[in-house]
Amino acid sequence: MSAKGTPCEDPSDPKEMTYLALHYLVECSKGNRENEKKAIDLLKSAKDMGDSDALGCLGNCYLRGIAVEMNQELGFSMIRTASDEGSASAMMMLGVCYRHGIYVEQEKNREKELFDMAKEKGGEDKRMEVKVHSGFRGDKDIESLQKAADMGETDAIHALAYSYLIGSSGLKRDPIKAAELYKRLADMGYINEIGNTGLAYEKAKDMEKAVHYYERSAYLGSRTGTYRLARFLMEDEKDVPRAIELYKRSSKLGNASAMLELGRYYYHGNFVEKSQPEAIRLWENACQHENDLAKFELGRLYMRSGRYQNQRRAIELLQSSHTREAERYLQSLARRDRPDCFAWMKGRCTFGDRCVYKHDVANFDTAPLCPQFASGRCAYGDRCRFKHDH
Numbered sequence: 001m002s003a004k005g006t007p008c009e010d011p012s013d014p015k016e017m018t019y020l021a022l023h024y025l026v027e028c029s030k031g032n033r034e035n036e037k038k039a040i041d042l043l044k045s046a047k048d049m050g051d052s053d054a055l056g057c058l059g060n061c062y063l064r065g066i067a068v069e070m071n072q073e074l075g076f077s078m079i080r081t082a083s084d085e086g087s088a089s090a091m092m093m094l095g096v097c098y099r100h101g102i103y104v105e106q107e108k109n110r111e112k113e114l115f116d117m118a119k120e121k122g123g124e125d126k127r128m129e130v131k132v133h134s135g136f137r138g139d140k141d142i143e144s145l146q147k148a149a150d151m152g153e154t155d156a157i158h159a160l161a162y163s164y165l166i167g168s169s170g171l172k173r174d175p176i177k178a179a180e181l182y183k184r185l186a187d188m189g190y191i192n193e194i195g196n197t198g199l200a201y202e203k204a205k206d207m208e209k210a211v212h213y214y215e216r217s218a219y220l221g222s223r224t225g226t227y228r229l230a231r232f233l234m235e236d237e238k239d240v241p242r243a244i245e246l247y248k249r250s251s252k253l254g255n256a257s258a259m260l261e262l263g264r265y266y267y268h269g270n271f272v273e274k275s276q277p278e279a280i281r282l283w284e285n286a287c288q289h290e291n292d293l294a295k296f297e298l299g300r301l302y303m304r305s306g307r308y309q310n311q312r313r314a315i316e317l318l319q320s321s322h323t324r325e326a327e328r329y330l331q332s333l334a335r336r337d338r339p340d341c342f343a344w345m346k347g348r349c350t351f352g353d354r355c356v357y358k359h360d361v362a363n364f365d366t367a368p369l370c371p372q373f374a375s376g377r378c379a380y381g382d383r384c385r386f387k388h389d390h
Contacts, residue, residue: 011045014047014051014054015046015051015053017042017043017045017049017051018042018043018046018051018054018057020039020042021038021039021040021042021043021054021057024038024042025061025066025220026191026220028067029194029215029217029219029220031215036067040061040067040068043058052085052086052087052090053082053087053089053090055081055087056079056082056089056090056093058078059076059079059081059082059090059093060075060093061221062074062075062078063079063093063102063103063221064220064221065221065249066220066221072102073103075103076103076104079093079094079097083114086121088117088121089118091114091118091121092115092118095110095111095112095114095115095118096111098110099111100223100253100254100289101254101285101288102254103252106288106289142163142169142171145160145163154190157181157184157185158185158190158193160181161178161181161182161185162178164178164181165178165196165199165200165203175201175203175204176200178203179197182196182200183197191217191220192217192224194213194216194220194222194225195213195214195217195222195224195225195228197213198210198211198214198216198225198228199228201213210232211229211232213225214228214232217229218246218249222253223250223253223254223255224250224255226246226249226250226253226258227246227247227255227258229246230243230244230246230247230250230258230261231243231261240271244265244271244272247262247265248262251282251285254289256286256289256290257286257291259282259285259289259294260282260283260286260291260293260294260297262282263278263280263294263297264297266278266282267279267297267301276301276307276308279301280298280308283298283301284298292320292321292322292323292326293323293325295318295320295323295326296321296325296326296329298314299317299318299321299326300318300329302314302317303315315351315355318330340357340358341358343355343357370384370388373388
């Protein structure tokens with residue numbers, strides 16, 4: 001959402017009030033917070049006048065902690081209500097929640113459904129549009145890409161910026177040019193590109209500008225910008241408390257990397273009170289986002305932790321983690337003197353050759369009977385090392 005020039009406040013027009021509030025919040029992200037409270041008051045007033053876009057925007061503020069204390073339950077409820085009332089921008093916000101698992105479980109089908117509904121409905125006021133890139137669809141040669149970018153094609157600008165950032169499509173790596181292109185998109189209303197501008201400046205070793213854009217991005221509720229700012233602040237001991245809070249905020253916004261790092265802090269008791277249950281919760285959430293390093297950390301924990309040991313789940317995680325760490329860990333398990341696989345002995349092992357325990361044919365079906373099963377008192381179920389035969 002963006003503004004060309006400064007909008008005028010019209011107390012009789014809720015759309016203008018909402019637009020002005022968004023303009024104030026973007027300006028607040030640059031460091032001048034004098035209109036922060038006014039922005040929220042304008043959104044509340046527009047909401048009270050029945051404007052569903054204002055309701056959705058206010059909900060987004062609560063969901064992400066923009067200019068108000070974060071309250072994801074209230075924020076999500078507002079966004080869902082605004083979506084039900086027909087706000088296209090709220091439908092997009094709700095779709096983003098389902099995409100990244102913000103306050104709800106990830107649900108890709110629901111995300112697509114909401115995005116399609118928003119696209120079909122459109123918006124009466126394009127200034128309320130939530131701007132999202134679809135990816136460049138034109139010619140792939142760099143000359144056509146540059147021409148499309150010069151004409152203002154936003155997907156082409158984004159593709160060109162990314163090419164300069166990593167040095168692809170025949171372009172030499174140039175993070176400064178990437179930063180200029182990302183900044184251009186940010187000025188056009190693509191809020192997520194504020195964080196990418198910071199990343200480009202970080203790649204260019206200009207940390208002062210990088211932190212400036214990370215601060216702006218974090219203020220506007222970007223999960224990635226918040227994570228990158230937290231990661232930078234961890235380098236200075238006096239900034240660690242704020243960094244931890246930013247990691248927590250980014251985790252709530254669905255950033256798997258923040259969940260991974262925060263889980264490590266809780267597991268080892270670094271900078272926070274040690275808590276294995278909290279580490280497990282964070283890593284499980286990161287696994288839902290297909291974070292391979294989180295799968296490795298959690299798989300290793302389940303393999304060796306006495307209280308939380310769950311070897312079946314551990315193997316699933318380690319084998320689905322496409323990391324060198326997980327591969328080496330599995331190889332080290334295979335080289336050990338492995339104990340007999342009790343599931344194999346009972347004919348119930350589902351891992352086959354992938355199992356890290358010994359499948360000795362001589363021991364097949366030799367597990368002793370469970371003395372508790374016949375009387376219905378065995379509490380271990382399939383985890384029991386004894387046979388459950390009638």
